[in-house]
Amino acid sequence: MIEVSTAASTGPGRRLRRPAAWLGGALAALLALGTALAQPYQEAPMLAELVAAGELPPVEERLPEEPLVIEPFEGIGTYGGVIRRGFTGPGDHNNYTRWAYDSLLRFSVDGSEIVPHIIRAWEPSEDFHTWTLHLRPGMKWSDGHPFTADALLFYYEAVLQNEELTPSVPVWIANHDGTLAAMRAIDDYTVEVEFDFPYTLFPMELTFRDGGDRTLAAHLPGHYLAQFHPDYGDPEEIARMVSEAGLNDWTQLFMQKGIITDNPERPSTAAWVPYRSSVSDQVFTLRRNPYYFAVDPAGNQLPYVDEIQFRFFADVEALNFAAVAGELDMQDRHIQLTNYPVLVENAERSGYRVITWPTFGGNDAALWVNQQYTIDPELGELLANRDFRIALSIGIDREEIREAAFLGLGEIRQPVAAPWHPYYPGDEYAFQHTEFDPERANEILDGLGLQRGPNGMRTLPSGAPLRLEISVVPAFGPWPDVAQLIASDFADLGLTTDVQVRERTAHFTMRDANELIMEIWNEDTSGFPFTGNPKIDPRSDPATIFAVESRTWYATDGERGREPTPEIARIVEIIEEAKTVGTDRQIELAQELNRLVADQLYGIGTVGLTPMIQGVVVVNANLANVPDLVANDWPLRTPGDARPETFFYR
Amino acid sequence: MHWYILKRLAIVPLMLFLFSVIAFALIQAPPGDFLTSYIAELAQGGSSLDQAQIDALRRQYGLDRPIYEQYFLWVGSLLKGDLGISLEWRRSNAELIGERLLLTLALTTGSLIFTWLVAIPIGIVSATRQYSAVDYLFTVLNYVGLATPNFMLALVLMWVAFDRFGVSVTGLFSPEYAQAPWSWARFADLMSHIWLPMIVLGVAGTAQIARVVRANLLDELGKPYAEMARAKGLPEWKLVLKYPTRVAIAPVVSTLGWYFPQLLSGGLVVSVVMSLPTVGPLLLRALVGQDMYLAGTIILIFCVLTVIGTLVSDILLAVLDPRIRMDAA
């Protein structure tokens, strides 16, 4: 933690290299695990009033016996104030998810390890088949109702075991044979989950089950939601509510009621809870949760800030404008890297500061090459040729891209884990094939029999015209630019390359139809290669384009699709094994995987570790405890992993 | 007269039916469905749903049903007066469109009034002083307005307003009023925001209308009855205002009907850039996200508005011009 802060203060464009951060994270975790504190607890004035008025039990009763202690980044804060943020409507649901980070377990600030949150402690059985999860006695939902094992079991029974809500068992809680794992309550505060195979990654999966992507969280307020579920509630009543809301069936109703951002009534365990507004409103307001179970080392109940206001913006540029105008107090999401200069130049007069959180390893604009392109077999063969990919890789002027698209920020690298991450394969791999060398690239291409035609452009060995296409979605600012820069580099190599900027839906449809030749996408999962939807896992859906056919192959157990090459098959083996082994072995496997990535160049890396994705952070000048540096990634729920509970106004 | 209106009203249902079909067809035209684009959006945000969740959603939204079934479901509920639920926003379209529509109309009418107040006098002046310096000046000014892409204008004006005058004009309300129920304070707040978009929107229209007025007025002033009025000893200004102007603005009135769809498209961009809570961005979003019921409903609403608008303008025309009135009778 300390290292994090110090290492942070070296300006933008720096390279992070801090193996110590690894320990730092552990240290923080230890602190966080600290048991109940001696001194009495303090609470926010607005709550104190309610207590005085008898509308709220005293803070001691609201907090669990063992509150979570969160170490602030700078120091103990003071209560009060509103944080104004911008969001872009329901599609931007995760703007809330990331802020609340209301999960059973959390990642440490540097993203290096899992730390307790709602779950106080957890341990696996010897064989990693069974996991025992310990909840916090005395912890409460935001409506004051006790938070017990029921929270998890309700989700297990009402949602996971219900075919209508869950047609097929989600992978993260499935046994090896695809059936649903077993879950039982030992007592009110202890839950046991049992798998039919050693599942070492289960805790990490739990950190992702916070209702992100507008889904149901893994801990649900059964005492409230039961009334909307036919297995518990009154069917007529439910039917009435369904038709009243003009919905199709009860599942829709249940989802609507169960997803916090759509239903302010739903009790929650987050630091702030929706206040009379939802993610589909013009302003989505959150108020402090009087029952939030965390305190600072001084025993002040968190959060410090009373209220969060998400203001709706129809257009990202308008949101950036509001940021420049100082109308947003803490904004990382939707801030455009291109606007960085404007932001910095107006920081003074609009009273904010700008900090940058580089992405968590991987690559911010990788060129993914389809390994199973079938529309033109000869071209497909070429794309599958590793030497060809190497030629492409060294044919790209990455410095140019870094300057033009990333304002000179970030690091030229292949899409491998971050240097400070235990999965880091070492510089020799991280920078492999990244030095700009057109001569050699040309030699290789010549060697592959790609003759130059009269117009100086190369043809396929058969003499058929060679036409590459880069499909790119204007998802993150500079991608179309990167595509064009790469295309012109390739043109210099004699490779005709079209750039197609596509609407994301079109791009995805084509991707699934395996119609794409190359695409620009990022690799933001190099830190989490074994869980969720790793970009490098051919089975992921949606994933990148490099092995779509094999996805089908795996999905249909080899009935349809194409059998993966040994290298691709190896990726899957690695991931599968990693799920079942201990940390040390996982690191070995991950490093092997990263080496494979750098060798095979399925995704040709350009620049990484830039603040491109939600990494340019505009912070009110008076807002304290905002770390200068946090691990920035979706699985880490940035800025949630910066612990917004501890932010406060000086 | 009444026959006339009745005749017009008679075809409205047919029109609406056609509109509903077209609207639905338009939304279905692009590849994929709501979920495809929803998933795409999530993936863009770096996250993703697993197949289980996707299947569940597709079932919930009835996207697994055949198109025609979806259409009849939609129209059916519309006929029941139920505007349906937005797939993306997960709340009733009526709620979503409600206030936005109100604001859109406010904005539209506002800019319309602005336009007319500016355009008609300009039109008259430059017609009566044809080829004079004034005429040229106004003409040029007008066309600059017409020619300026309003999204560019909007962003530039926003910056100037902030940079020079320190006022920030994003949205139509300050955050504290955005959700608040209607009150004088809220109305005032609205007024303090709405002027810029109003101008940005009006500017383009001004040119067109001024041009129409000018052209017609020129034609009318050439007509013998104007001459006759002069011969009667009528002062020029009185003459211009009393006779030809009334004829000249008739066509302007008749454009009223097309004003809504125009502003939906024109206003849309401005609304997007200035992030105004109007229907335009909602529609665009719904279309891009293939939130079909929402999009369809909005399109339909605007078609209805247009039909009404046309009807109203035709009636206005009849009122303005006895000839039409008599023919119709």
Place this chain on the structure above:
Amino acid sequence: MTLPTRTAASPAPAPRSPAVSERERGGEPVLSVRDLKTHFRLDEGVVRAVDGVSFDLYPGEVVGIVGESGCGKSITMKSILRLVQPPGRIVGGEIRYRRPEPVGEARRRYKPFEADLARLPPQGRRMRQVRGGDIALIPQEPMASFSPLHTIGEQIVEAIRLHEPMPKARAREVAIAKLREVGMPSPEQRFSAYSWQLSGGLRQRAIIAMALACNPSVLIADEPTTAIDVTTQAQVLELLKRLQADHGSSILFITHDLGVIAQVADHVVVMYLGKVMEQGPVSDIFHRPRHPYTRALLKSMPSLHSEPRVALPTVAGSIPHPLHRPRGCAFHPRCPDFMPGRCDVRVPALSAAGGRSPVACFLHHDEVEGGGHDA
């Protein structure tokens, strides 16, 4: 000229109006135009639409201005009413108007007024008073001359109240009275009718009613009968004569139709390319025309004397473009009696030399425009 529509009435003009006209009595003319010049400055050059026109209009008299289209008769009319729009401008001459003393009870409200209209500001109050009040116009296209958006009643009332401030109701009565006077059937209903609801004849009557609304002392009828069919035409002419008789007002009758002139005019002014070729009492013009152009015009007019079936001789050639006006006598290119070396060199003055009515032709005198004799 193509078939000039006309009635069966003999072309031979019957002596009409007071036994001894104001003109013969040598009285004051109500309107006297002297050397009027109205020019149009176009990019292509200057068009001398009216170029030194002079004539008098006496009380109770009908003066006909006749000539082919483009001869400047309408511009003369516009000049008098000061309705010439830029780039047209009155560049010279005077238009003296003297308000005649009315007979009977109207005398009490009589305000003497005399002015050179050519000098008055065209938009000024006084000029506007003259327009419609003293000099009224009966336009060529009755249809187009009413605003389609207002009832004829409204428009007549407006005309009245412009010149005699009075309550609307009163004005309405006057208007209806006028409509009745011009023989409009059931005037009360027609009052609230629109022009396009009336037949050509009725429209023409309505227009006349509007012109008469303020008892003008001068009526300018600009081809009032071209737009309507023969029979109605006759009625309208009758009506005009009757009204003129009743009110003793003077009429300036502008037409290209000699037949009509023959029926209504006392005194005729023949114009060609903005100049007066000849003028004089209607009988002289018809029976003893002096100017070749006048003769040509008369020839082109069918009469009972000329046999039918014989094609009508027209004026040889046609009007040159106003911008390419011939040197010398403007008519010489079409003139049967063209005298080379004279007509195409100098411009004959309008002179009464050789007695009788003035004519501009070297056949009759040697006077050159701007004085002096032709050697």
Place this chain on the structure above:
Amino acid sequence: MQPGSELVPVEKTDRVPDGAGESAEVVAAGPAVYVAPAWKLTWWRFRKHKLAVACLWVFAVVALIALAPEFFATQDPNATAASNAYIPPQTVRVLHEGRVTWPFVYGVRGERNQRTLRMEWALDEETRYPLRLFARGYPYRLFGLIPTDRHLLGFEGATGRDTPRLLGTDRLGRDQWSRLMYGTRISLSIGLVAVALSTVLGIVLGGVSGYFGGWVDNVIQRLIELLQALPPIPIWLALSASLPRTWPVTWVYFAITVILALLGWTRLAREVRGRFLSLREEDFVTAARLVGASRSRVIFSHMVPSFTSHIIAAVTLAIPLMILNETFLSFLGLGLRPPAISWGVMLQEAQNLQSVVNAPWLLIPGLLVIVTVLALNILGDGLRDAADPYSS
């Protein structure tokens, strides 16, 4: 009252309904008659509208650029040079050390400000690039045929990447002047092609509708109403989204124009119909019919010519709308997409704070749009005024 309408016989004919009599007389009267052809009269009246004449010239220049952008460009519009990002316009100077010299441009030196990460450029008074006309530059084919490397402007001693940028560079260091030239071609041709298409549609449908009337008219009118009532956005979106996803940029570009045309014809059709309705009654049409001319003949050899001028005017007024639509579509990301270059694309790329605040010169395309649209509108206005001073 139009000045001189009493004076020019030909004009008189198209005004006074019964004037037929007189003019016929004039015409009958033989060869001496002065009859100016309609177009000449139109031209006369047009010339009166000084502003319109000026605009004609402006448009001529733009059109010229659209014809041969390569000639006017100074660099390859797609050549990127990250190190040259956001160079402000390099103005052509004639003053050097207080002395007037042959027009030249100073070089620039720039570096990234480490705090704001913004490229900051300073004049480099040492290096001067004299302006040269018809200088050699990158090779291209004039009109796609004649291979040459001559360009209107060139700079002595400037090679490749440091060729001065008269209108500055964008974020990828591409020369905006050259991009603008190329963009002109696409944007203008979109306008022209689309309008051409919609004109044909408009004339045919409008003509048919107006000439035959009856149920045909009814159907077409309803269709027009339908199209005009639909908000254009969804149509655009649907159509452009359902274009084959694999189409290369150029095809998309063509498709867009067709789409624009498909939506743009209604306005003109209404106009044409109106003209037809009024013309149908006119004597010469009736005459033609009586003579027994075939319908199509009546329409195309009698009626259409009689209002070509109106069509021309209407068309000139339609082009700017198309141009604006293109920018508008591209802004919404529904129109052209990079790497295609059009005014719309350029504006769309300039639609961010960074450009508006730190690189305002990137809004110059907007200026060009304004000028062109302005010119075309005034031009069309002048033409219309000239074409028919009377009809409404």
